[in-house]
Amino acid sequence: MSKITLALPDGSALEVARGTTGLQVAQSLGSRLAQAAVAVQLNGQALDLNRPLETGGPFAVLTFDDEAGREVYWHSASHVMAAAVLRVFPEAKPTIGPPISDGFYYDFDVYRPFSDEDLERIQAEMNRLIRADLPFEREEVSREQALEIFADNPYKRELIEELPEDSAISLYRMGDFVDLCRGPHLPSTGRIKAFQLTSIAASYWRGDENRQSLQRIYGTAYPEAKMLQAHLDRLEEAKRRDHRRLGRELELFLFFEEAGAGLPYYLPNGAMLRQIVCDYALQQHLRRGYQLLRTPHLTRADLWETSGHAQQGYPMYYTDVEGVAYGIKPMNCPGHILLYKSKTRSYRDLPLRFFELGTVYRHERSGVLHGLLRVRGFTQDDAHIFCTPEQLTDELVGVLAFARDILAVFGFSDFEIDLSTRPEKAMGSEEIWERATAALRHALEVAGLEYHVDEGQGAFYGPKIDIKLRDALGRLWQGPTIQCDFNLPERFDVTYIGEDGREHRAVMIHRVVLAGIERFLGVLIEHYAGAFPVWLAPVQARILPITDRTLEYGREVHRRLREEGFRVELDESRGTLSAKVRDAELLRLPYILVVGDREAASGAVAVRHREQGDLGPQPLEAFVERLRVESQPPQAHP
RNA sequence: GCCGACGUAGCUCAGUUGGCAGAGCAGGGCACUUGUAAUGCCCCGGUCGCCCGUUCGAAUCGGGCCGUCGGCUCCA
The missing domain is CATH 3.40.50.800 (Anticodon-binding domain)
Known part of the structure; x- marks a missing residue:
């Protein structure tokens, strides 16, 4: 019998017979580990516990403590939920049901929306399936067989047809429920010890609003009841510190139906809190060499043609002034550019850092509005840095350090950073994008910050760095955004006179640190649960x-x-x-x-x-x- | 914008087989003059989100709109 060699996480090597299952390996490593095991990982690929191992390589036993292990656990729970849904609604068509950050969901095409009562019936069915401890069984079929099995499910057929020609198509069977699935899964349904369906929502097939509307059920599951309880307690705590609730209880802000959605009104406590934050932001910007500007809220619409926002269909508000089209500014950049261009700039003037607490209005779709976190009128701690290409990296490094320092003052020190690259709907040449992206990348590396690349998520005018803040409950919120822009300087002909006496194209950085003040306040309220430190407290x-x-x-x-x-x-x-x-x-x-x-x-x-x-x-x-x-x-x- | 749910007093919420609209808290008055998380009594307070319709009669049934919530999508 041939042997394979597994490289264990602790650095040791383990030799086992080819065809040994992951579970057997886990058992040889310890019975507790085997009990906790949900799957194994071999060569970076997660495998079922009962799958015979055919090759050697880096090997790890996955438990619920591993992110990949939780995904297996939740993915299995989503299958159990789908099976239960089919028992209650035999005509429902399952589509996709992946694990997410703290649980799972499954989308169904069903003739009527689910109700809360349905959820209870589905949970009862799930309990039955779990008590029956049905095994998850993997099988591999041909494309034709797969299409045959899912003959009455156009969603699964669409997915099957998109799989590469030569790939083996795997199915997972659990009782009489069969699903198209890459796997892996738990050995059996009995491994799910505690679960809860948390909400019903709508979604679209493949997230496309032009396609079939689906019904989504969210749920979560844990290997111990007390872990589920802790999760539910966290949700309860999040509800308790919801900024919309605290906004009213602490008399911070209000929205008025008669005044319009997404437009916050600040009560004395909230206005004071906001002012403290704004004053602090201004002071910090001045200390770092930014100059304060102020630009009007209303400008001629032509300006948004020049900037390209109009052509991009940017969701802004327009109005008519004596027959001339005007737009309410959705961004501060064109105003800052006009001021930059108000005189000839020398390389000696650069970098020029223009700062404004700029209030902008954007027509956000009604369904996305959410307390202070998503509004239609908001103020940004916005700045535009005009510099030479040579200064770009230093400026970006400076902005990153600035952002980190300011956020620490407000109690945020844990971030997730995304570098977003060229989207499909982009302006400017590939080459220009390459240069900007490289500069951002370099700045992140110089700052020694870890980041993740988000392909195709940049703004239409340039690539960007997005920093997300982790709050006291571990939730992530959108924070600073730093965008490199080689496009607006072209469109507005933004130049400086170089050492050589000739005109050169300036480079522009757009950046916000607190981002939207409204959103930042919302996050701050939830982060501190309304118990602000003395320096921020509107009433001390x-x-x-x-x-x-x-x-x-x-x-x-x-x-x-x-x-x-x-x-x-x-x-x-x-x-x-x-x-x-x-x-x-x-x-x-x-x-x-x-x-x-x-x-x-x-x-x-x-x-x-x-x-x-x-x-x-x-x-x-x-x-x-x-x-x-x-x-x-x-x-x-x- | 789309799908679903919801909208009753300032707040939190009861209230329908369609028949005069309720509670607690908050607010006002009076008594009390109090030592670290709710003193007592009395009172005020509602076009039942808005409009249209069905009906002898609508908070209740139907339609439209506005707003809110959970999502989708988008985003600072």
């Missing part, structure tokens, strides 16, 4: 006089703190101290200052800290000092 302290006797002293404290520039409130309401403390706690204020007869007599305040609770009385001036220190933003490394 609330003063609670215990009785009318100390109201006047409370006013004195209020006046004193306000004079120092602190954001403080005085609670003049009547009622018990407990009730006032509760009101203030619900607003997640960093400090509550209780003033009663004892404090009034000694010029003190009794300090209650949001996290640490009652800190006892201290002299007012001591508290002023404390607040002065804590009101400073954390230091960014300049």
Whole structure:
């Protein structure tokens, strides 16, 4: 019998007989590992546990702790769900059902939308399938056989027809359910210990809105009930800190049906928070050599012809002014370009960094609006850097460092970075794109940042770097975007006079750090769950006089703190101290200052800290000092 | 924009075999003058999202629109 050699993750080598199954190898490595195993990986390819190993190579046992292992687990769960759906809706046509970041879904073509009651019936069927502990069985068939098996499912047939001519087509059978599937799968349905169908939604076949509308069911599954519970708790926590809910509870912002969708109105607390963020952003930009600009919201529509936005069908708003077409700006770039071009620029002037807290409006489709995270009117901390081609890389490196520093100040230090390359609908030559992409790549490498290449996802005018922020709950949010642009400088004829006395084409970088201020606030609210650090808190302290006797002293404290520039409130309401403390706690204020007869007599305040609770009385001036220190933003490394 | 669900007081939500619209919290008044997460009593508050239709009669049934939510798609 011939042998094969497996290279294990710990660096050791294991020799086994050819045809040994992955499960047997796992058992030889340890019974606990074998129990936890969901599949194995050989030469980078995931295989069923009962699949005989035919070749040697790098080998690993996959468990639920591995991303690839979770995918196998969730993919199997999606098959179980599809099987259950077919039992409840025999005429439903399954399409695709992949694992996703925290579970799985399956899309069906079905004659009517699923309801919540359907979900319960499907879950009950799933439980039956799991209790029956049905094995997943792999078989390989010819294209003709596959087309025959899925004769009544045009979706599967479409997928089969797209598979390469010579490839073996694999099917997985589980009870009387057969699905076209590359695999691998769990050995049997009984391995799914805890699952939950989480929601019903609509989708389109292949994500194309012109094709068949499908019904999607989302679910998740875990090998232990307590892991499922932890996941459901996370969802609950996410709901609890949803910025739309906190926006109302903390009186930050509102939307009005009568005023229009996607247009936020800020209440005093929200407007203050927004201002603090904007002031900080401006100050940081000035420190890094940016110059402040201001451009109008409305411009002649011609400008958007020159920029190419109009031809691209960019979703902007147009209006008519005395017979002349105007557009509300969806971007700040053309305005910055006009100001750049307002005089002849020398190479000595470059790089020129123009910054604006620029408010833009875009006609986002009604279905995509989402609280502050997706709105129709928003303000960007937008800047355009005009530089020479030689300066490009240094500027990009500087922007990356800037972004990282600023985000750290707001409590974000975990990122995922995408480099997006040329999309199909692109302007400019391949060569120009190549150059820009190479510069971004180089900047990322110089900055020592890990990134992932997102082919074809660039803007129509240039490639870009997208930085996604991971928040306190581990969720990712769109953050800074850095775009290289060789196209607008051409279209607007943006030049500088070089050392040689001749005119040269300038290079342009578009970049936002906080990106949309609205979106950033939404993310910030969820990240901090509304409990903002002192430097950001719209109200830093609330003063609670215990009785009318100390109201006047409370006013004195209020006046004193306000004079120092602190954001403080005085609670003049009547009622018990407990009730006032509760009101203030619900607003997640960093400090509550209780003033009663004892404090009034000694010029003190009794300090209650949001996290640490009652800190006892201290002299007012001591508290002023404390607040002065804590009101400073954390230091960014300049 | 598309698919589905939803829209009742400022907020959270009850309320239909079609027959005068409810609660808690919030708000106002009064009493209480209180030491760290809800003092008590009383009161105010609703074109039941908007428009059209069906009906003797519509919060309830039908249609259209607006908005919100979950997705698709898109995106800062």
